[in-house]
Amino acid sequence: MTRMPRWADVALIPLLNLVIAFAISGLVILAIGENPWAALKIMVTGALGSSYGWGYTLYYTTSFIFTGLAVAIASHAGLFNIGGEGQATLGGLGVALICLSLPWPHWSLALLAASLGAAAFGAAWAAIPAWLQAKRGSHIVITTIMFNFIALSLLNYLLGNVMRPARSMDPASARFPEGATLPTLNDMAAGLGFVWGKNTPANISLFIALLCCLAVWALIWKTRLGFQIRAFGKSEPAAVYAGINPVRITMYAMLISGGLAGLMAVNNVMGEAERLVLNAVEGAGFIGIAVALMGRNHPFGVLLAALLFGFLYQGGGELALWTTIPRELITVIQALVILFTGALDNMVRAPVERLFARRGAR
């Protein structure tokens, strides 16, 4: 059978999946007595129709790029890291500890230190399941998901008992010092002399996320380690036969993966909340799985998929805030997109492949 052209694989199939997901979402909205066309319009204008909408869309996108890349790189090594949630939680802890430890003189220093801290804490949290997988053969899916719960319990304890300011009802850390405030895209636009996205949380960490996309691309396709990771992911026995150390690759892939997930905290903890709250990650670690799936584990694909999910989050948020469509339905729409782009991918892929095969044969 002739293979599909590449453009169909990377663009046509995700697009078809998306159209089906939106069509079914439209039916669901119709079924609860709302106008799907109006709903779509609110989502699009709310998320992409103004610099305000973009400011939120890009904020969510930034988080999803980090967690999407985290899942993607582990995937290349044949490892399914579903611990992004826990690793990002620990990353938040790293950011908070560093931001609160010093009266930072300038945000750039704080950003550098916090990024290193976030990556180190995230990587450390991924290291334990990675080591258990590499040395003991404990399945990484099981251990990483269990580590999510351990991370949340740890955070719950620390925020409730150790890091909470005295007499505060809120289980959250103190606010970070002024010097640790990251410039938002709004501040940066103001520096250039125009108004963009006032009061929105998108911040400089978006550029870190974009740099990470580039770095992951270079790592996977341009370095020896990347080649080893891919070889290991395709076939472990073949990789071992070629002299690749499986323990080393498992550890490296998971450390990088955990570090990327941890880096997400620079966006949400340092850039947005400016303090550590209990519910900081809010499922972005899991969204990362869908993002990586949809992006075909390619950094550019991850970027586009993250943008899509950023749009769904912000657009969905607008729907929930300003219409009578209940917020549970937004989750349904997001779930349908994940279902069609991830789990039911082959449903669309097989007929399209056949179509191309027939055309190729002709």
Added chain:
Amino acid sequence: MSLMTHFLGAAGVLALTTGAALADPAIIFDLGGKFDKSFNEAAFNGAKRWADETGGSFKELEMQSEAQREQALRRLAEAGSNPIVMTGFAFGDVLNTVAPDYPDTKFAIIDMVVEQPNVKSVVFTEEQGSYLVGMLAAMASETGTVGFIGGMDIPLIRKFACGYVQGVKAVNPDATVIQNMTGTTPAAWNDPVKGSELAISQKSQGADVIYAAAGGTGLGVLQAAADQGILSIGVDSNQNHLFPGKVLTSMVKRVDNSVYEAFIDGDALEPGITVMDLASEGVGYALDENNEALITAEMKAAVDDATAKIASGEIAVHDYMADNTCPVE
């Protein structure tokens, strides 16, 4: 020209103030959602009561993510809603930064103190209400062991637990109180299945009265207790009617009243800290036709006596928040 600008400016201000005076109030529910059968729903009921009585309309928002807190507050303030009421301590930090930007808008926050000139902070003395239901639990218990099931291990829930244990020990110093928390994620506030499991587990350890302070999870606790033939205690709203004769009482926290009052006050909302305690009937225990058979005359006398003594200061119920410790376990 400058005179013209001045006039236009004045007209603009006038339009804004009249707009504010006629504005609808708004309420923002915390992430638990407005139909949690407990805290947020009580707030919703207060808003609804206001709408039914006055014929007015109000805006309501349910949030989906942490980043939306500021978004929702700013958008409502800019749309001219006044006053804006929000349920839950999690809004505190955000409100502290948003409130100064909208000096003409009044805000009310429940369960948290925010010191801004246009914010009314409503806090409840949950430890006093919990103390009373703790006394009732100890008096109703035959085994000398009672239970407490919280949602998440956060300061607010420890405040409930600490008051409860003090009440239990005041009646029976030898009583055992089993304490469990449901989980470590926000899902813990809406997990009735886990609530049932915890209630059954506590029963097997001898507990025969269980107090649930866990939002929607508490429904599972009440259900399991009714099925197992032991007693339960509801929270926030009066939940006695859910399982008549099986729910010993409910620790009511009149969130509905505070929302209702804030809406009635409208633009005249008085900033400052309002403490809703036993004396002002902000907290208390529920007694109605569903549980009157369970509360004997002497139980009622003992609790009413304690109520008077707490109000007069003769009994001081320790507040966990005062020093982050609880004198009794």
